Amino acid sequence: MTLKQKLNLSNYSKLIVATAMLCFAGLVSAGNKPKLILQITVDQFRGDMPTRHYSQLGEGGLKYLLDNGVVYKNAHHAHANTETIVGHVTLATGAHPSAHGMIGNIWFDRSTGVTAYNIEDPSYKLLTANADVDASTEIDPTQKAASSDGRSPVSILTTTFSDELSSLTAGKAKVFGISVKDRGAVSMAGHSGKAFWFSKASNEFVTSSYYYEKYPQWVVDWNAKKLPQQYSGKAWELMHPKDSYLFGDRDDQEWEVDLAGYGRTFPHKFDTTENKYFSTYLTISPAGDELTVAFAKATIDAENLGGDDITDFLGVSLSATDYIGHFFGPSSLESEDNILRLDRSLKDLLAHVEKTVGLDNTLIVLSSDHGGPEAPGYLNSMGIPTGYVSPDSWDKQPAIDRIKKKFRISGKLIDAYDHPYVYLSNEVINNKKIDLLALETAVVEELIRLPGVSAAVSSTALERGLLADNYITRAVSHNYHPKRSGNVYVVFDPGWFINDLDGLSAAVVHGSPWAYDTFVPIIFAGHNLKPRTISRRVHTVDVAPTLSNIVGANPPSGASGNVLLEVVE
DSSP: OOHHHHHHHHHHHHHHHHHHHHHHHHHHSGGGSOSEEEEEEETTOOTTHHHHTGGGOOSSSHHHHHHHSEEEEEEEOOSSOOOHHHHHHHHHHSOOHHHHOOOSSEEEETTTTEEEETTBOTTSOBSSTTTTOSSGGGTOGGGGGOSSSOBOSTTOOSOOHHHHHHHHTTTOSOEEEEESSHHHHHHHHTTTSEEEEEETTTTEEEOBTTTOSSOOHHHHHHHHTOTGGGGTTOEEOOSSOGGGSTTTTOSSOTTOOOOTTOOSSSSEEOOOTTSTTHHHHHHTSTHHHHHHHHHHHHHHHHHTTTOSSSOEEEEEEEOHHHHHHHHHOSSSHHHHHHHHHHHHHHHHHHHHHHHHTOGGGEEEEEEOSOOOOOOHHHHHTTTOOOEEOOGGGSOOHHHHHHHHHHTTOOSOSEEEEETTEEEEOHHHHTOTTSOHHHHHHHHHHHHTTSTTEEEEEEHHHHHTTOSOOSHHHHHHHHHOOTTTSOSEEEEEOTTEEOOEETTEEOSOOOOOSSHHHHEEEEEEEETTOOOEEEOSOEEGGGHHHHHHHHHTOOOOTTOOOOOOHHHHO
């Protein structure tokens, strides 16, 4: 090759590099950033559920996302305790619970000696008086751990993507989180945004003094319309003829739960507002999502989300699948009809976004806080052995006596068992004569002898790197936070779980590290993305770093996930 040819090649290479740099600059320019990021989290939406009833879906909802988006078909949470707050905050932060600190819906607070509710904060009261005094604990027993109505994101220990978006834009980005559940809204809004959730006592969307001194007028006006009350005297009816459903012949399965007269068969009557369970019934039906979407649409309009070149953020967490899944199971006529109605609610939301912002100007990401198991009765009917675990029936005293005798403990051994953690007493932990590792190991050995227990993991052994590296220990490690986690993490056998939620029976309960609980959808759509289907394993911690990469923001402070290249290419 001659010198002239080499020079020409060099110039050509420079041209290629310069062109690439210009293209990259164009991609990250303000004009190419999305005007709105819409993060949709469907509660207890296992990874197979978006496509399970694909042939029955309409146009413009789930089908729009599945057919036009980047679909990750093998996405999982990597932490062990697959509960609502844990998954929501993981999606919001790109961090594992070991960093963001939300290790469960509840945990034992050693400093106070009581069980804490994840986002409770007495410093920030609800703006609506008595909005927490209702029947909500009957379908959400974790709320019973809360001793006040105060709510805030202060217990989330790392930044969220929405926080980083606010920082990037000098606070000019508008950030909102909306859900039936307080923890679903607060986690999506992060520390810098505004959160609204549904009060079953007042039948309104409410917030706390962390976010506002008083309600914006548009919220007052929306609540004054009393949309929830329009369901009074009505019922949850099937969308289509019963024989068109996969589970059309299974409307009354013995493991389904009749909560306070709501029934196990269609139609499920809401009764009237005079019934103290009226608002509870709404949330165990597609009506909960319909109300959430209606409030989200009002937020878009009132706050002019996506109305300028500064990227805004709207997190919408839809809770109906979770409540319906708990009481009827994912393989039920109720769950099937709910997915079809969820599809319709998503269509309604996306159509409004198209009208106001434009889907090409909006980046959508849909995922879930966790999956969920099948009801043991459903699997048993097909010859698959599963069942319920009953810790109350365990004969624990002999094991406790053996351990106390071995380690010469005269006082209390255990302060709390807030599943999945066993918390040893402070008296034992602070006793320097006791080898904590040896004591935890003894507790582990006793626990794994109990029926239904697959594994137990010592936190001290985990901290010291003494355990074999496997799927379970990695998941438990991702869940471990030294100030909030207990001494021993308990894992039940695959397919087995406690069906008692603080005295309330349930068909299914999630929260395990097994695949049915970790498997969730991750779908990015809108903003001119090219449709792709990806089958490699990815994780929910990848979502927030990907969003940060797209807008040019810092990754959230505890983020450990990878940027999903198919979305940013």
